[in-house]
Amino acid sequence: MSLSRFAFPTAIVFGEGARHELAPSLQAQKLAHPLVVSDRGLAQQAFFKDWLAELQAAGLQVSTFTELGGNPVKSQVLAGAAAYKAAGADCIVGIGGGAALDVAKAIAVAATHPHDLFDYEDRPGARPIDQSLPPWFALPTTAGTGSEVGRSAVISDDQSHAKKIIFAPELMARQVFADPELTLGLPPALTAATGMDALTHLVEAFLAKGYHPLCDGIALEGLQMVQRSLVQAVHTPGDKPARAEMLLASLMGAVAFQKGLGLTHSCAHALSTVTDMHHGLANGIMIDHALRFNLVAVPERFDRLAQTLGLESGPVFFDWLRALKQEIGIPARLSELGIQASQIADLVTVAQADGCHANNPRPCSPDDFRQIFQEAL
Numbered sequence: 001m002s003l004s005r006f007a008f009p010t011a012i013v014f015g016e017g018a019r020h021e022l023a024p025s026l027q028a029q030k031l032a033h034p035l036v037v038s039d040r041g042l043a044q045q046a047f048f049k050d051w052l053a054e055l056q057a058a059g060l061q062v063s064t065f066t067e068l069g070g071n072p073v074k075s076q077v078l079a080g081a082a083a084y085k086a087a088g089a090d091c092i093v094g095i096g097g098g099a100a101l102d103v104a105k106a107i108a109v110a111a112t113h114p115h116d117l118f119d120y121e122d123r124p125g126a127r128p129i130d131q132s133l134p135p136w137f138a139l140p141t142t143a144g145t146g147s148e149v150g151r152s153a154v155i156s157d158d159q160s161h162a163k164k165i166i167f168a169p170e171l172m173a174r175q176v177f178a179d180p181e182l183t184l185g186l187p188p189a190l191t192a193a194t195g196m197d198a199l200t201h202l203v204e205a206f207l208a209k210g211y212h213p214l215c216d217g218i219a220l221e222g223l224q225m226v227q228r229s230l231v232q233a234v235h236t237p238g239d240k241p242a243r244a245e246m247l248l249a250s251l252m253g254a255v256a257f258q259k260g261l262g263l264t265h266s267c268a269h270a271l272s273t274v275t276d277m278h279h280g281l282a283n284g285i286m287i288d289h290a291l292r293f294n295l296v297a298v299p300e301r302f303d304r305l306a307q308t309l310g311l312e313s314g315p316v317f318f319d320w321l322r323a324l325k326q327e328i329g330i331p332a333r334l335s336e337l338g339i340q341a342s343q344i345a346d347l348v349t350v351a352q353a354d355g356c357h358a359n360n361p362r363p364c365s366p367d368d369f370r371q372i373f374q375e376a377l
């Protein structure tokens, strides 16, 4: 039997009000000067201003970088790194959705490494991340990407919009403060889209190639939590138990996908690159169309997904997905968002080049991707 290596190292404080634990925690670690990284929208909200005031009242010297909006790009990271150095900060606090958290991680790299940020992209021949990074702390405000427990940052080139992945175990947050109260203001459409991202992580991680029963167990438990709470969180935004369960399910999805993802994510990355579609929405539209391709390869894994949801058998899992999408307002097909057949060639090129389908349980060729996009149209 070959050796396996498993690791779940992120320290997580989870529950209503967890954000109030940041100040005492920083002080216990002798950190005095955080750079708070967030997006423009969040920075205008009352809870954000109250929370900053609370950090200051605790005696922390707080600097902010809140110039983020849309998909994160390199120039934002460089501006954030300049702000970190100019302020003389000793740690980074990312608060927001996946974009803000990814930028927080990338600022830690840019502020301490001398070469171009994309020289540290995760590819053969890249420069190693070999300088010690400032500690960073994560406060997610959406329940989807799970970036708070991830060890990679996705940053786009300002001009070409090409997505670059910076990956290193050192990019892991020192602590996560997962506070469901921070997700209560998320509008229904965004709750649905980010929730579908979490669901796709859980399902694709479970189906991914490789031996990882720990991740499989987390994925199945997370799947039940999504089944119990996603519809509720979309239709009753103030439902705290549903919000809490979705925040944790999202975090569990990202823990589970250290095992790998699959072809749905390659399709979603293509849709984001070619049509600028929201990542969660893209996964939500594609998940049933793409995963059907895997059914013949691993029918017993689909049976387990179905059993977890209280369904009879694997094929019924797809009915459940379609019904869920309809219930939370995720379009069934790409054409509902104006995607056209003429765009499929570009989508196939990007999807094929994407790394996620390397872990898909069934190999996927350009012809396969073409058929899947056509079927999803």
Ligand SMILES: [Zn+2]
Pocket: 145, 197, 200, 201, 265, 279, 283
């Ligand atoms: Zn995703």
